[in-house]
Amino acid sequence: MTISLEQVQTTTLLGIRFWDPAREAQITDGLTVTVTPVATPYPSPVTAFRTASGIYAFQGIAGLRALEHGPATSTSPPFTLRYQLQVTDAQQRFLPTVADIELPLSYRGLYRPGATGSPPDEDDDAATRFYLFSAPTRTPPPGLAVVRAQLYDQLANGPAAFALLEVQTPLGLWFGLSAANGSAAVILPYPTFTRSLENGSPPPLVAQQQWPLTVRIYYEPAVQSFSNGQAVPDLGSIRRQQQAQSFATAEGPPANEQTGQLIFETETHLATAGLSHLLVAPASSP
CATH class of the missing domain: 2.60.40 (Immunoglobulin-like)
Structure with a gap:
């Protein structure tokens, strides 16, 4: 058979x-x-x-x-x-x-x-x-840097939720996303350590190594698209947000980017002077 x-x-x-x-x-x-x-x-x-x-x-x-x-x-x-x-x-x-x-x-x-x-x-x-974007509550893996921010929408008087952060270092670009409460963390590797200075002097100690840092924020609530009752906007709409402005001081003027230093084994916190958060004006604001 x-x-x-x-x-x-x-x-x-x-x-x-x-x-x-x-x-x-x-x-x-x-x-x-x-x-x-x-x-x-x-x-x-x-x-x-x-x-x-x-x-x-x-x-x-x-x-x-x-x-x-x-x-x-x-x-x-x-x-x-x-x-x-x-x-x-x-x-x-x-x-x-x-x-x-x-x-x-x-x-x-x-x-x-x-x-x-x-x-x-x-x-x-x-x-x-x-x-995927790191959660602001994530503990950075050993040997990595973290840039944190609590984003606050100056016009809406509330958290700047689901804003896209772009962090630029000598190593390249790194991205993060603010949560619904405006809190964000961008976890990234440290750039190359300085081995010697131009004048021939010894390089800084490891704990003193630092690098220039530039942060841009893309935030446009009117563009964020929520479907089927989701609490998180569609990823495509997050990426379509235009560049927002942020404030180094509460009095202004607003700027397209914030600059600072990334210091080895020290968390970088972005904030408007005198405040615990960073003031942000949405891209579509007048």
Whole structure:
């Protein structure tokens, strides 16, 4: 007697590599990640499972089951559906993230957050990194610097929530996000230590090493988009915020950026002179 075995092929239509910009390392544990269809009367979220390599992958996504069990030969999907991606961290290292995503993807492989238009370069590993923002309550990993701020909306007389911070050091640019209470922390590596001075003098002691620091804030509440009752705005709307102005002194004038020094093993706190917080004027303010 011959027994015919049926082979069932399942395609995973979405896999995401989450990345910690502070440690420049993949986030492989502690996250809960879901996708939920947007334009349906009874949305059914699907929770990702974690692969052996730490990728968060999905199966059984509503509206895509036929494609998951069909042949994975087409690079041009016949349709796309809109979903909401939600990320939370049980260890509270990272702020919650909400993002819109269209599925199925128009390319093979891991999700590429910045991919638009032409097919992405499959060899560009950095393009598959989905960066998360550090929570202000996160303890910085050993050997890393932290820039903290309590942002206060001068016009609304309240916290400047979900403002994007850009911190520039000699090493490059680093980003952070203020929480709903206006508190923010940008965790970043220290730049290269000074080995010698131009006049030939010995370099400063390790504890005295410092580097120039520039901080820009992007904050525009009118642009922030909240969907499906979420307490966190969509990531795309956060990134679309225009540059705000901040105040070194309460009397002004406002400035497009704040400067200071990043000192080794010393937390940097940004604040308006005489205050515990940094006054911010939204981008759309007169």
